[in-house]
Amino acid sequence: MQLARVIGTVVATVKTPGLQGVKLLVIQPLDRHQRPVGSQLVAADAIHMAGPGELVYFVAAREAAQAMPDPFVPVDHAIVGIVDAVTPLAGDESPRDRRRGQRP
Amino acid sequence: MKLGRVVGTVVSTINAPDFDGRTLLLCDLLDPSGKPAGGYLIAVDTVGAGAGETVLILDEGNSARQVLGAPGAPIRTLVVGIVDAVTGEEAAAAASQLSGATHPQSRLKSG
Numbered sequence: 396m397q398l399a400r401v402i403g404t405v406v407a408t409v410k411t412p413g414l415q416g417v418k419l420l421v422i423q424p425l426d427r428h429q430r431p432v433g434s435q436l437v438a439a440d441a442i443h444m445a446g447p448g449e450l451v452y453f454v455a456a457r458e459a460a461q462a463m464p465d466p467f468v469p470v471d472h473a474i475v476g477i478v479d480a481v482t483p484l485a486g487d488e489s490p491r492d493r494r495r496g497q498r499p
Numbered sequence: 500m501k502l503g504r505v506v507g508t509v510v511s512t513i514n515a516p517d518f519d520g521r522t523l524l525l526c527d528l529l530d531p532s533g534k535p536a537g538g539y540l541i542a543v544d545t546v547g548a549g550a551g552e553t554v555l556i557l558d559e560g561n562s563a564r565q566v567l568g569a570p571g572a573p574i575r576t577l578v579v580g581i582v583d584a585v586t587g588e589e590a591a592a593a594a595s596q597l598s599g600a601t602h603p604q605s606r607l608k609s610g
Contacts, residue, residue, distance in 0.1 A: 476514030
């Protein structure tokens with residue numbers, strides 16, 4: 396699982412039958428300091444509660460389809476949780492944070 | 500399986516039901532010398548791993564679901580062990596170059 400920021404929604408009226416009723420969101424994967432990393436993706440929202448701007452975590456590959464009510468759907472990325480907080484443990488700072496002398 | 504270091508926890512109240520009651524650990528991936536290999540994973544804890552520990556990460560869905568006894572869970576990544584030591588000549592050589600700059604728990608010995 397990885398962290399991501401929801402940055403948009405996808406509306407598609409014509410879909411393969413398995414995707415009916417599946418909410419699709421555009422996400423930007425993040426590194427563990429919550430900086431964008433890699434390409435933006437379209438992910439299914441398995442919890443039906445994520446929205447733009449939220450910090451979420453997602454699963455990829457076969458596990459994405461497992462997250463859906465019907466596990467035999469053509470879904471390859473799925474949001475499975477909304478992040479309340481990422482708690483860094485003591486001594487864990489990015490170089491940028493050290494320069495600033497503070498935590499994000 | 501992969502080596503990782505626990506660097507944080509992810510707190511989430513709204514999640515897929517299979518994640519209820521599970522601890523999510525943010526783990527940096529390590530190479531065998533204990534140096535960050537780049538990248539990270541969010542893994543479900545099964546062993547009670549804590550801050551700064553070097554851990555064994557299972558990153559394969561069928562095995563993960565078997566370990567959890569949850570056949571339909573959308574879970575692929577688990578922390579399945581706490582590493583005491585990594586031995587081997589290459590690992591030790593890499594570690595000596597680092598001169599113990601990583602963390603005390605990755606004690607590396609020559610094979």
